[in-house]
Amino acid sequence: MSWEYATLLFVYGTVIGSFLNVCIYRLPREMSLIRPRSRCPQCQQAVLWYDNVPLLSWLWLRGRCRYCQQPIAPLYPLIELLSGLLALHVGWRFGMTWSALMLALLGFAFLVLMVIDFYHYILPDVITLPGIVCGIAWAASPWSSAPLATLEASVIGAISGGGGLWFFAWLFEKITGKVGMGMGDMKLFAMIGAWLGWQSLPLTLFLAGVLGSVVGIGWILLSGRDRSLPIPFGPYLVSGAWLYLLYGTEIYRWYLS
Numbered sequence: 001m002s003w004e005y006a007t008l009l010f011v012y013g014t015v016i017g018s019f020l021n022v023c024i025y026r027l028p029r030e031m032s033l034i035r036p037r038s039r040c041p042q043c044q045q046a047v048l049w050y051d052n053v054p055l056l057s058w059l060w061l062r063g064r065c066r067y068c069q070q071p072i073a074p075l076y077p078l079i080e081l082l083s084g085l086l087a088l089h090v091g092w093r094f095g096m097t098w099s100a101l102m103l104a105l106l107g108f109a110f111l112v113l114m115v116i117d118f119y120h121y122i123l124p125d126v127i128t129l130p131g132i133v134c135g136i137a138w139a140a141s142p143w144s145s146a147p148l149a150t151l152e153a154s155v156i157g158a159i160s161g162g163g164g165l166w167f168f169a170w171l172f173e174k175i176t177g178k179v180g181m182g183m184g185d186m187k188l189f190a191m192i193g194a195w196l197g198w199q200s201l202p203l204t205l206f207l208a209g210v211l212g213s214v215v216g217i218g219w220i221l222l223s224g225r226d227r228s229l230p231i232p233f234g235p236y237l238v239s240g241a242w243l244y245l246l247y248g249t250e251i252y253r254w255y256l257s
Contacts, residue, residue, distance in 0.1 A: 001091065001092050005091070005096070006088055006091075006092070009084075009087045009088045009091045010084040010085070010087065010088045011084070012087060013083045013084035013085070013086060013087030013088060013104075014054035014055055014080045014081070014083055014084040015054055016083050016087070016108060017054060017079050017080035017081070017082065017083025017084060018052065018054045018080055020079055020083055020108060020111060020112050021075075021076050021079050021080070022038065023112045024075075024079065024112055024115050024116055025041075027112070027116060027124045027126065027127075028116055028119075028120040028122060028124070038052060040065045040067065040068060040070070042065060042068050042070040043065060043067050043068035043070070045065070045066075045067040045068070048066070051066055054077075054080040054084075055077050055080050055081060055084075058072060058074075058076060058077040059077075075115070079111065079115070082111060083108060083111065086104065086107045086108070086111070087104050090103050090104045090107060091104075093246070094147070097145065098143040098144075098145075099143070099144060099145045099146070099147075099148050102138055102144075102148065103147075103148065103245070106131075106195055107242070109127055109131055110238040110241070110242060111238075112127060113127055113128070113188060113234055113238060114234060114235040114238045114239075117184070117232040117233075117234030117235055118232055118234075118235050121182075121230065121232050122184060123182075123184030123185065123187065123188050123234050124184075125184075125187065128184065128187040128188050128190075128191050129187060131191040131194070131195075132158050132162075132187070132190050132191045132194045133194075134194075135149070135154055135158065135191060135193075135194030135195035136151070136154050136155060136158060136194050138195075139151045139153070139154035139155075139194070139195075140154075147196070147245060148195060148196065148197075149193075149194070149195060149196055149197030149198075149199075149200075150197065153197030153198055153199060154193070154194050154195070154197060155194075156193075156197075156198040157190075157192070157193025157194055157195075157196065157197045157198035157199075157200065157201060158190045158191075158193045158194040159190075159193075160193060160198050160201060161186075161189040161190040161191070161192055161193030161194070161198070161201055162186045162187060162189060162190030162193075164189070164201065165185060165186045165189040165190075165205075166186050169185075169186070184234065185233050185234060185237065188234055188237055188238070189201070189204075189205075189237060192204060192237065192241045196241060196244065196245060200241065200244045200245075200248065203240070203244050203248055203251060203252070204237065204240040204241045204243075204244050205237075205240065206240070207236075207239070207240035207243050207244065208233065208236040208237045208239065208240035208241075209236070211236045211239055211240065212231065212233060212236040215231075215236070216231045219231070
């Protein structure tokens with residue numbers, strides 16, 4: 001990939017990341033994504049267009065609102081940076097194809113879901129339910145190709161993803177008497193199955209469990225977090241799915257050898 005294409009992908013990714021910040025802030029609050037225009041959450045002053053340039057504006061303003069001088073959370077430029085890197089990595093890894101474009105859009109949706117679940121403990125239906133339908137629809141289209149699922153694998157993945165995780169959560173509750181997962185996790189797992197196929201589900205769930213255990217234990221030990229408090233599972237499902245997407249074949253090959 002030439003540096004010109006790489007630069008364009010990164011810039012376009014950061015611009016999309018700016019919109020993802022709007023989604024992350026407004027979806028949990030059930031606000032419109034279109035109106036009103038972006039405002040400072042502290043003083044409610046509208047953000048000027050030249051203060052809304054991805055990455056650069058935050059650096060230029062030194063992380064503070066132009067009007068009230070209240071800090072602007074570093075999460076905003078971080079999301080823009082991650083979106084730019086995601087677009088760049090997908091283009092480099094999978095080429096300039098329609099499937100690569102859909103993978104990038106899937107990655108953007110994953111990023112929004114991961115951050116919202118981490119902060120608000122919800123996985124919005126407005127993303128997961130259309131995500132399931134879009135995954136199956138794309139698998140049925142003539143432009144779909146690997147590493148995205150075939151139509152058969154997509155349908156089975158959506159059904160077994162949602163149903164399988166529901167059964168796992170039901171069994172966990174019967175054994176322990178505690179609610180282990182919410183419906184949002186099940187819909188997210190069905191969405192993963194719809195896009196990546198049923199073959200992705202076992203490894204995704206295993207990786208999510210390992211990541212969740214390691215991070216959760218570290219969180220409790222380092223911060224003194226109460227063990228009885230729930231830990232959102234969505235970020236780890238998303239991380240497990242993305243690891244499968246990028247390195248699933250290598251992981252299976254390593255395990256079988």
